[in-house]
Amino acid sequence: MDCDLCLKAPWIIPVEPRGQVLYDHAVLIRDGRIAALLPQAAAPAAAHTIDLPGHVLLPGLVNAHTHAAMTLFRGLADDLPLAQWLNEHIWPAEGRHVNGDFARDGSALAALEMIRGGTTCFADMYFFADETARVATSAGLRAAIGLVVIDVPTAWARDPEEYLSRGIALCDRWRHDPLITPMLAPHAPYSVSDDTLTQIRVRADELDIALHMHIHETAGEITQSLHSHGVRPLARLDRLGLVHANLMAVHMTQLTTDEIALCAERGVSVVHCPESNLKIAAGICPVTALTRAGVNVALGTDGAASNNDLDMFGEMRTAALIAKGTSGDATAVPAAVALEMATLNGARALGLCDDIGSLVVGKSADLIAVDLGAPSTQPVYDPLSQLIYAASRDQVTHVWVAGRPLLRDRQVLTLDETAIIGRAAAWRDKIRASDHGGLS
CATH class of the missing domain: 2.30.40.10 (Urease, subunit C, domain 1)
Incomplete structure (x- = not known):
């Protein structure tokens, strides 16, 4: 041979x-x-x-949810509730600083951290996704690039139509690259309207690509949906035809027994981000109940702005320990299952399990x-x-x-570590000077 x-x-x-x-x-x-x-x-x-x-x-480990460029916001605003963290720090900072250079330099820092930590594939959701894709391929990493759609204007796009058109163009540009897998990434049920979600469903069905979305992240999200739409977010998404086997539902800390059964029935993949959820006190994903129902559960770090790292070894350990503690069952999420969540299950969620996620003859090395x-x-x-x-x-x-x-x-071997860290320090000085939330 x-x-x-x-x-x-x-x-x-x-x-x-x-x-x-x-x-x-x-x-x-x-x-x-x-x-x-x-x-x-x-x-x-x-x-x-x-x-x-x-x-x-x-x-190689599969980080099934992150915001790579947000490594440049690591430590910007800690120990705050999610709404305050977003409204008073992250969204204002994004408005002031996010552009193509930010996405490139932040993604490079993330790629460096992930390679050092054994992550070989990551699923991303952020603006200027072209820059993240270019960094990933240059670094030699696999990346599932989420093409963000949200109803509010940003530096990336003015309105849902522009988000979608730019996303589809990016999808066409990258879909045949051996290392890049495009996805549509509506931000969350509370930030995307029914009309936009319907357009996203149609586009995703046409392209047969995954949908990557924050869903049921906090109790407040559930309350808001009941007030605005009369149903919980997952029920609203189901009503719009988005609950299916191509859906990657990120966080899912607030779930009923019926919602778990629906995810199992439809083949939804859940992405568990235990350390981020703990840090912002969002809740705990019911992993034991999900896995026992047959739901594919993958692991993600979330962005370094809310975690504060891209450490999949930490996520595996935390996921296993939380499952045991919350279920009262020391056999919940044993070591083999935790590793599977960080490898093969992530590959399954991304539709890449025929090629990565396990060491099997014929798969990619x-x-x-x-x-x-x-x-x-x-x-x-x-x-x-x-x-x-x-x-x-x-x-x-x-x-x-x-x-x-x-x-x-x-x-x-594939990145200039000194240059990347130098650019990160320059961004720190720029961002710190303009953050008005009290950062010293």
Whole structure:
């Protein structure tokens, strides 16, 4: 078997089948795809071999919801309720600063952080999506680019018609790129009208692309919808024909038993953002009930402005611990399920599970190596449990996307780290000088 690359490690976690650990195996890569998973003794010669003693190999992590460019707002306004955070800080700052350069530099900072943390694919929702797509492809990352639609004017578009027309143009421009998957991204039920949502549904159906939307994020959103529309947000979306298998419902902290059953029946994917939801006291997504009902639950960080990081290792651990604590069941969201939420389930939500999310022959070689030799992850009884409950993103040493190395021995290969951090510091000085909410 002719292969370009052979990766050898004491542990390989393919994710499919769930919970499996392969000991002393090798991953063989040819033309950017997984050619075989074999015992090391049976692995044929390859053009290049990397031995990773003390490491575990696993699929690259899929961050199913973020706002990449908002890394430039990290720490701008903390410890505030969502409405105050948005109205007094984030939306005014966006009005003053967001443009193509902001999106480019913020996305580059996010890409740098994600590569270092083992994320190989991210689902984004923000303005100037072209810039984020360009940064992702330059960095070698996969990205599902959400084309924002909202009823209020911004620097990106004046009205819903312009948001849609610009979004469709972007979709046409990027839909055949091997690393970019376009999505339509209506912001939230409370910020998009029925007429606009109907247009979005028609466009999404025509293009057969995903819908990525904040839904049921806070109790206040439910109250507002009942007052304005007479029904809860999910019921309103269902009435408009948007509750279906292409819907990625982000947050979903406020759910009834009937709403969980509806999501299961329609094949909706829920994106759980545990740390962001905790930080802004939005509520807790009922992950245990959703998974038991058969709903596909993926993980996202949300933006660094409300998290304050893009750390999928942290999200996996928090998701597992919250599920146990809220359900009173120590078996809820075990380590294997938490890892699946951060890999294969994210790929399923994005319609990419035939290509990424698990280490299966024929899939793209999107994978990461994590060094378990640190004191904090010794001794190793179960490498899967160590990943979720003990390991940190700082232990990621290597990252590949489609067989291309993005991180080697903890060194990012595709981005200029010094320049990116320098530009972030310049944005900090500019933003801090104009924030009127009391930032010192």
